[in-house]
Amino acid sequence: MPEAIPRATRCTEVHARCLGYNAVSAMDSNVSSSAQIPVLRFRARLLAWYDTHARDLPWRKDRDPYRVWLSEIMLQQTRVAAVIEHYHKFLRRFPTVQKLAAAREASVLAAWSGLGYYRRAHTLHAAAKLITKERAGQFPATAAALRDLPGIGRYTAAAIASIAFGEPVAVVDGNVERVLDRFCGETLSDEKTWHTAAQLLDPERPGDFNQAMMELGAIVCTPRAPSCLTCPVVELCATRGERPADAKPSQQKKREIHYALDCRNGRVFLVQRARDLRLMPGMWELPETEPPLPPTKKKRVSRTGKIGSTTAQPSFTLRHSITVTDYTVRVWQMPAPQAIAGRWVTLEKADTLALTGLARKILRRAAEIRNKNSII
Numbered sequence: 001m002p003e004a005i006p007r008a009t010r011c012t013e014v015h016a017r018c019l020g021y022n023a024v025s026a027m028d029s030n031v032s033s034s035a036q037i038p039v040l041r042f043r044a045r046l047l048a049w050y051d052t053h054a055r056d057l058p059w060r061k062d063r064d065p066y067r068v069w070l071s072e073i074m075l076q077q078t079r080v081a082a083v084i085e086h087y088h089k090f091l092r093r094f095p096t097v098q099k100l101a102a103a104r105e106a107s108v109l110a111a112w113s114g115l116g117y118y119r120r121a122h123t124l125h126a127a128a129k130l131i132t133k134e135r136a137g138q139f140p141a142t143a144a145a146l147r148d149l150p151g152i153g154r155y156t157a158a159a160i161a162s163i164a165f166g167e168p169v170a171v172v173d174g175n176v177e178r179v180l181d182r183f184c185g186e187t188l189s190d191e192k193t194w195h196t197a198a199q200l201l202d203p204e205r206p207g208d209f210n211q212a213m214m215e216l217g218a219i220v221c222t223p224r225a226p227s228c229l230t231c232p233v234v235e236l237c238a239t240r241g242e243r244p245a246d247a248k249p250s251q252q253k254k255r256e257i258h259y260a261l262d263c264r265n266g267r268v269f270l271v272q273r274a275r276d277l278r279l280m281p282g283m284w285e286l287p288e289t290e291p292p293l294p295p296t297k298k299k300r301v302s303r304t305g306k307i308g309s310t311t312a313q314p315s316f317t318l319r320h321s322i323t324v325t326d327y328t329v330r331v332w333q334m335p336a337p338q339a340i341a342g343r344w345v346t347l348e349k350a351d352t353l354a355l356t357g358l359a360r361k362i363l364r365r366a367a368e369i370r371n372k373n374s375i376i
């Protein structure tokens, strides 16, 4: 039987029914059991659904704080599918926080290569050093204390504290925010979202509950088309998918960029990005260049007297996105621009260097083409 909450119920009413009763129930054991049902049912249904439907993700296999922390940092602004491979690779290289703390920065950046947002790798490394040197390798066990570590904000601190240490603190990320807006039928302010999440949180299983909320947003209450028929809390939801999605204008910019691919005798010429850059400082990439010829047509006269044309073409083109910019990347097989300081590196060695994600992508594509056409 559906819960007795009308579909058009607004958030404040949902709070009154669900959250208010819950707050009372925590203090007053005499409150009637029927009054406690909505929030308790929300928790029970969500957790039962999570127990049977949660994706089998590698970081869910244990509650080791180092692994939870690593996965949470990697998952910031990166899709789950893209993180899985990097998560395994990174853990093979740095299986403990001590190993990570002792590593050279270049090695950490190399292991991070391909995940983007390299500031995360820098702060991860800095936090590992701090935990090892100042805390004898022990992670802080509360959200408040975790926030003192580099690179850990409100969300990440709550996620680690609840999942690894069982602290009853709620998380709010983009998925939770969307679920709660739809569930309540209005766009909640930031603080109201955190407050609502905290009221719904199951204090017995806070880590699972938080992951369940995020999972619900990731695979059921998805941005474009929520799958309400399969939603475990559909009977409590104020909108049941009828709330229009917020139409956010795209902020992506477009840019074209050219790189020189100079490969000789199994070595490639690379340059290092300045260490004071905001994006990917100190990482290695191909030298940027101007296209060897502007894309104009050179007229020529054939022996038969016909006029033809030739057009400069890059060796290959690919697409790449960094933060808010979508790049069209044109790669030219050509001598590296003179007067650029760089280094010749064997292709094997390049694989272990702290390459930018784009450089790695270019070299991978070049290798594929080389296997077909001997491009390099």
Ligand code: SF4
Residues within 6 Å of the ligand: 179, 182, 183, 220, 221, 222, 226, 227, 228, 231, 232, 233, 234, 235, 237, 238, 239, 240, 241, 242
């Ligand atoms: Fe989201 Fe639909 Fe579930 Fe409501 S019923 S929380 S809109 S998936």
